[in-house]
Amino acid sequence: MDTVLNIAMIQSDLVWENPEQNRLNFSEKINAISDTVDLIVLPEMFTSGFTMFPQFVAETMDGKTIQWMQSLATAKSAAIVGSLVIIEHDNYYNRLVFVHPNGLIDTYDKRHTFTLAGEDKVYKKGNQKLIINYKGFKIRPLICYDLRFPVWSRISEDYDILLYVANWPKKRIKAWDTLLQARAIENMSYCIGVNRVGLDANNFEYPGHSAVYNALGEKLIDINPNTAAVKLVALTKFHVDSTRKKLRFLDDKDAFILE
16 A cells, blocks of 8 residues: 655745744644644744844744644644744754654754855854654755755655745745756655745745645646645655656766765
């Protein structure tokens, strides 16, 4: 019997630098999901928007948002993933948090901080890859600007799903669409991208364009632009395994060391 992962993608507007209101808004959306889901995906910095003032919104790993994620994951019997601002050892991180239904947590700190916005001056970048084993799938989570760097995403370790959470603006949305598809094709994996919608306090517009591509780069599902919505998609392990076995393109990939 094929292994299936049922995913809920939440494309949403965000309330600027207001974690409490964002938690309330996402609680309403998540609790309204009546279908059985295995994984719920939220955007980048889902508690605040893409702020360069982390001191106003930063939380610890035992703070309200982590507890909220754990409570919802248990209640929905589903993993929840998204990034938020975390303070640790006097450093701020744009940290992706993957909460399993049993409350256990995996984390990934954004490696490619967005220099154009000065993120590199405010947030400490990560340097560790993360592969999450979940319900028969191996998931490689990444954050927004990481999408532009194919070497960091490259399948040097085995995984089935690339997952990007983002605050990707309208003026560069063609790059988002194109690179999501490219990452799926070159790594022969599913590629999921969940982006926000709406305007932030800096008057940057975010159009969504959340989507899922399969291992051949075919778009399986997307969410209408500029629309807050929850969309469900079912991914199968057989698709990735059979496509790789049949075409064997990854057998010819280059070996490299990332420094």
